[in-house]
Ligand SMILES: O=C[C@H](O)COP(=O)(O)O
């Protein structure tokens with residue numbers, strides 16, 4: 001196990017209540033999308049390898065949005081780890097766990113958030129040295145009740161549930177003692193990204209974080225604030 005992994009992952013997972021899970025279709029959307037999420041209080045971003053240009057997006061965000069902590073998601077093949085690191089990724093997220101993925105993450109010296117769905121998966125992750133885990137797919141793997149049950153035998157494990165989480169159930173997940181944050185795509189809807197509606201993205205993020213103002217949005221978006229700066233986005 002990489003000795004710094006639990007510290008780094010615990011920091012990342014405690015940094016914000018939601019890790020946006022992003023599949024970015026156009027490289028030019030990556031930076032404004034990242035800025036909009038940061039402005040809404042969500043600086044830890046997972047850019048998934050689900051689009052061919054994902055690593056270009058990581059590179060763009062890593063160099064243009066220093067406030068963001070950008071990682072690569074949908075890490076499913078060990079060779080992706082070094083490519084992610086070279087693009088500027090600061091962590092790796094996978095829907096699952098394998099020996100090869102662990103080796104790849106260690107070779108790249110990147111913190112790794114492996115995906116688990118069962119007690120046996122958790123034991124396997126612990127054997128590999130990981131106690132900060134993604135619970136995926138959260139809703140269809142038993143959701144909140146499953147996390148409560150896993151909290152019995154695995155009281156020291158901390159989870160980032162992902163899959164089927166949105167504005168109506170995220171606070172219930174976040175209230176669990178073994179949940180540090182949740183992952184989800186709802187804060188960056190494809191329709192908002194396609195339309196360049198960054199203020200909507202910031203509003204969805206701020207609806208969870210709750211304390212970000214319009215002036216923050218204009219400041220991070222690099223635009224002039226036409227208002228007083230005190231108006232809430234939501
Ligand atoms: O595959 C699912 C994504 O990782 C996130 O799930 P979601 O779209 O339900 O938030």
Ligand SMILES: CC(=O)C(=O)O
Pocket residue numbers: 048072073074075093094095096115134136162
């Ligand atoms: C779902 C997930 O864990 C991922 O794409 O990284």
